[in-house]
Amino acid sequence: MHNEQKPTLSVTIFGCIAALFASMGNLFKFMHWPGAGILFVVGFAVFGVLYLPLWLFHEPKKGRILLLIYQFSILFLTSWAALFKIMHWPSGGVLFTIWMNIILYFVLPVSVFQLFRYGTRSVQKFHLYIVFIFLVILLLGGIGGATSGMRNIANSFSKNTSQILSSLDKLNIKNKQLYSAFDEIPDKNSNNYYLRSLKVKALTASSEKYIIDLITHLIAINEKISEAQADSLPLNQLKDNTNTGISTGEICGWDNFTPRSGKYSGIELKAVIGTFRDSILNLVSSDNKNFIKAGMNLDTEPGLMDDGSQEDWVFTTFRDAPISAVLLTLESIRYEIKSTETQAVTDILNSSKQNFDNLAVKIADLGSKLEDEKKQREIEKLKSDREFTKINMDAKNQELQTREAALIWFTVGLLACTILIFFTIRSNMLRKKANQELQSQKQIIETKNKEITDSINYAKRIQQAILPPTDLIHSAFKDSFLLYQPKDVVSGDFYGFFKKDDHIIIAAADCTGHGVPGAFMSMIGNEQLSKIINEKGITKPSEILNELHSGVRSALKQDNLSGESRDGMDIVLCKIYLKEKKLEYAGANRPLWIIRNKELIETKANKQPIGGLETDNRKLFTNHEIKLQEKDCIYLFTDGYADQFGGDKGKKLMVKNFERHLTELHSESMAQQETLIHKKFEEWKGDNEQVDDVLVIGIKI
Numbered sequence: 099m100h101n102e103q104k105p106t107l108s109v110t111i112f113g114c115i116a117a118l119f120a121s122m123g124n125l126f127k128f129m130h131w132p133g134a135g136i137l138f139v140v141g142f143a144v145f146g147v148l149y150l151p152l153w154l155f156h157e158p159k160k161g162r163i164l165l166l167i168y169q170f171s172i173l174f175l176t177s178w179a180a181l182f183k184i185m186h187w188p189s190g191g192v193l194f195t196i197w198m199n200i201i202l203y204f205v206l207p208v209s210v211f212q213l214f215r216y217g218t219r220s221v222q223k224f225h226l227y228i229v230f231i232f233l234v235i236l237l238l239g240g241i242g243g244a245t246s247g248m249r250n251i252a253n254s255f256s257k258n259t260s261q262i263l264s265s266l267d268k269l270n271i272k273n274k275q276l277y278s279a280f281d282e283i284p285d286k287n288s289n290n291y292y293l294r295s296l297k298v299k300a301l302t303a304s305s306e307k308y309i310i311d312l313i314t315h316l317i318a319i320n321e322k323i324s325e326a327q328a329d330s331l332p333l334n335q336l337k338d339n340t341n342t343g344i345s346t347g348e349i350c351g352w353d354n355f356t357p358r359s360g361k362y363s364g365i366e367l368k369a370v371i372g373t374f375r376d377s378i379l380n381l382v383s384s385d386n387k388n389f390i391k392a393g394m395n396l397d398t399e400p401g402l403m404d405d406g407s408q409e410d411w412v413f414t415t416f417r418d419a420p421i422s423a424v425l426l427t428l429e430s431i432r433y434e435i436k437s438t439e440t441q442a443v444t445d446i447l448n449s450s451k452q453n454f455d456n457l458a459v460k461i462a463d464l465g466s467k468l469e470d471e472k473k474q475r476e477i478e479k480l481k482s483d484r485e486f487t488k489i490n491m492d493a494k495n496q497e498l499q500t501r502e503a504a505l506i507w508f509t510v511g512l513l514a515c516t517i518l519i520f521f522t523i524r525s526n527m528l529r530k531k532a533n534q535e536l537q538s539q540k541q542i543i544e545t546k547n548k549e550i551t552d553s554i555n556y557a558k559r560i561q562q563a564i565l566p567p568t569d570l571i572h573s574a575f576k577d578s579f580l581l582y583q584p585k586d587v588v589s590g591d592f593y594g595f596f597k598k599d600d601h602i603i604i605a606a607a608d609c610t611g612h613g614v615p616g617a618f619m620s621m622i623g624n625e626q627l628s629k630i631i632n633e634k635g636i637t638k639p640s641e642i643l644n645e646l647h648s649g650v651r652s653a654l655k656q657d658n659l660s661g662e663s664r665d666g667m668d669i670v671l672c673k674i675y676l677k678e679k680k681l682e683y684a685g686a687n688r689p690l691w692i693i694r695n696k697e698l699i700e701t702k703a704n705k706q707p708i709g710g711l712e713t714d715n716r717k718l719f720t721n722h723e724i725k726l727q728e729k730d731c732i733y734l735f736t737d738g739y740a741d742q743f744g745g746d747k748g749k750k751l752m753v754k755n756f757e758r759h760l761t762e763l764h765s766e767s768m769a770q771q772e773t774l775i776h777k778k779f780e781e782w783k784g785d786n787e788q789v790d791d792v793l794v795i796g797i798k799i
Contacts (some may be wrong), residue, residue: 109152116145135139142181143603146174259333262429269436278442283285294381295446302439305374311430312362315427316345320421333425345424348515349416357412364412368398371431378438384447394438396431486542554587554614561588561617564624566595574602577798579772583738583779584791591736592618592624592793596631600675603642606793607669608688622653623667623708626683638722639671643708647686648720650709666709670734679726679799684719691733691757692724693764698757699724731764732797738790744782751782767794 119141154170264379277299280292309612349367352356359365375396379387401414416424436499450682491653514526568580574597582593590613594605605627609619626649635646651657654665670688683690685703692699700720706713728731740753763774775794 106152106156109149109156112144112149112152116141116149119144129389129475138181142177148173148179149442150177170731176476186659187733236402255351258426259429262426263435266429266433266436269433269440271444272440273436276440276447279447282331291446291449295443298378298381298439298442298446301374301377302435305370305431305435308367308370309428309435312367315362315426315549316348316421318350320345331431337420343589345419345421346417349424357410364410364416367413367743369540371396371398374435381398382442383449383583394434396434398689411731423560449484477484547559557614557617558588561592561621564621565592571595571604571795574795577768579768579796580793581772581776581792581794581796583776583788583793585738587619589612589791589793591738591793593734593793593795594671596626596628598637602638602674602676603637603671604734604795604797605669605671605675606688606736606795607667607732608738608791609667610665611732619665619667622650623669626650626653637673638721639673639682640656640719643669643684643686643719645706651712653708656709656711666707666712668703668707668736671702672732672734674726674797675730680779681724681726682692683722690722690724691735691760692726693733694727695733696761696764698761705784711775726759726799728799731760731768732799734795735791736791738792739779739794741790742779742786742792743789744786748786768798771796 119137121141123134123141126137138425150173154166174663206391212613220528280295306322314325315322317331318325319335321328323331346439347358348362349358349364351363357363357365363712375394398411400408400411415583419427520716571580573576574595577780580593582589584591590609590611592607592609594603594607596603607620607623608629609616609623611619623646627642630642630645632643636642650666656664668687670683670690672681672683672690683701685701686708687703688708689703690701692701701724703721704717705766706716706719735756738753740756742749742751743749746775758777759778760771763771766774775796779792
């Protein structure tokens with residue numbers, strides 16, 4: 099590998115000057131501003147005379163002299179070939195075609211190879227930038243010029259086509275009037291003038307049909323529809339009337355050197371025109387041949403290229419033309435054919451009037467009318483020319499305004515892009531800084547969240563340790579279940595179980611709130627309940643609740659005048675005598691349900707909570723005694739089950755539905771009941787969030 103070095107100051111300056119002037123020349127040429135040619139000449143001259151020699155002189159030559167000379171020669175000749183082409187100097191087309199192919203197939207591959215081999219910091223990369231800039235300029239210049247020309251043709255396509263079609267309609271009417279004059283000729287089948295007019299008519303119809311079929315064929319290919327559909331498609335409804343590929347390929351041929359032959363080709367079109375022209379001239383009088391030939395305007399002679407050489411009429415007329423221009427040209431040829439028909443028939447009629455006296459007056463009148471119509475047509479043509487001139491002026495003014503608007507919007511857009519880039523970079527920097535801060539905060543939050551989660555999970559283990567094991571309940575009541583489903587990790591619902599010599603005390607409580615706050619309340623309630631029963635020895639349900647009320651208020655300091663805590667709990671508490679089959683019950687806002695022989699017996703609770711603010715109408719809790727029977731089902735529960743939202747309409751399950759469900763399944767074993775109750779809850783909840791802690795205790799006597 100040769101030694102890498104930065105480009106010298108002179109190479110950098112001249113390279114930038116060449117690129118700048120060539121770019122400005124391309125912009126001026128595209129916008130049709132004066133001075134584009136001078137800018138191009140200066141840009142390419144600096145590139146070829148100053149930049150390339152300096153680049154060659156300063157480039158390290160060790161082991162690369164032949165490659166450098168090769169590159170210099172190719173780039174030098176290519177730059178001048180491009181300049182000749184852009185400036186329309188002689189031989190520019192040939193030079194441009196040859197050297198552009200050399201660039202595409204030789205220079206670009208070698209340059210890309212250099213880029214990958216020598217890296218991105220070498221002088222070769224700067225050299226490549228200049229080469230690529232010129233290639234892009236050439237490409238955009240060609241596209242811009244073609245697009246501008248095609249846009250102008252497309253803008254006037256609809257109006258010009260309408261005018262030609264209108265003129266064709268008028269010619270058809272005139273030709274019908276001319277042919278009607280032959281009806282007066284006796285023995286028409288043997289009359290030479292009449293037979294000549296029929297031949298003119300047949301020639302015109304045949305040539306016109308070919309033109310129409312060719313137009314239909316091109317439209318069908320361009321629009322990708324059938325020829326039957328294309329025949330009924332108005333010309334001004336083409337989807338893409340600037341397409342340059344279809345018409346050029348179909349008429350000229352798919353290469354740019356040999357005209358395509360066969361149906362609907364340019365060669366066949368030229369043959370149809372030549373046959374029509376030669377045949378018409380054989381059918382008119384010698385006095386009018388020159389006149390008709392001059393008016394046919396169907397020149398199919400070779401055209402001249404930029405370098406002065408000749409090329410086929412097919413290429414001169416149709417190559418690189420948008421389909422709108424091709425169709426407009428074909429309609430113009432069709433108009434010339436119809437116009438020639440009018441002149442030929444008029445000539446035949448004028449010749450025949452000398453042999454038929456009875457037609458003299460009629461033909462003379464018709465000739466007078468035709469002369470008047472001819473003058474009127476000339477007037478219309480002048481008027482049309484003025485209209486075309488006005489249209490062109492308006493189009494140029496509109497194009498100038500469009501360019502000015504485009505330049506303004508380009509400047510505004512460039513400024514907006516600059517501002518946008520600035521704020522984007524600034525925003526990205528701020529966002530990056532904010533993301534770093536967010537990432538730091540996220541790590542802090544994740545750490546705190548892990549600590550909190552670990553603490554809550556530990557609190558869950560503590561709460562589970564405080565609650566009595568379910569095995570104790572199942573050992574005391576052989577047929578029983580406990581459905582305990584907290585909303586969060588820890589629960590605000592808790593249950594109590596205390597076994598004495600001749601009775602069992604069991605409770606289900608719902609503390610204020612759920613989650614961590616509810617869990618704290620449940621621990622206070624559980625601790626107070628255990629203290630009342632185990633330490634104080636109070637076992638009567640009503641007295642237990644009265645004592646629990648005082649204990650909770652004392653623990654939460656709700657006796658203070660400034661105390662604002664309204665926290666408390668709802669509870670259902672039972673004292674069950676298994677041998678005597680007797681039950682004592684007291685409740686704070688939670689009822690006791692007993693289902694016996696498919697009938698629900700509800701014992702209502704006192705409408706007051708445990709704890710909270712003391713009110714004047716508060717009473718002591720009521721103690722209820724209930725005689726039990728064999729297979730009685732006792733249910734203690736909090737409000738979480740009935741308050742769950744769900745179902746088809748997203749409503750609460752409701753106490754009535756819970757009551758109905760328990761009544762339907764109370765004859766089942768308690769284990770089966772637990773399964774069915776839990777299944778009902780999950781089906782009702784569905785995808786909804788659980789709204790509260792759930793606690794249901796079932797005991798069968």
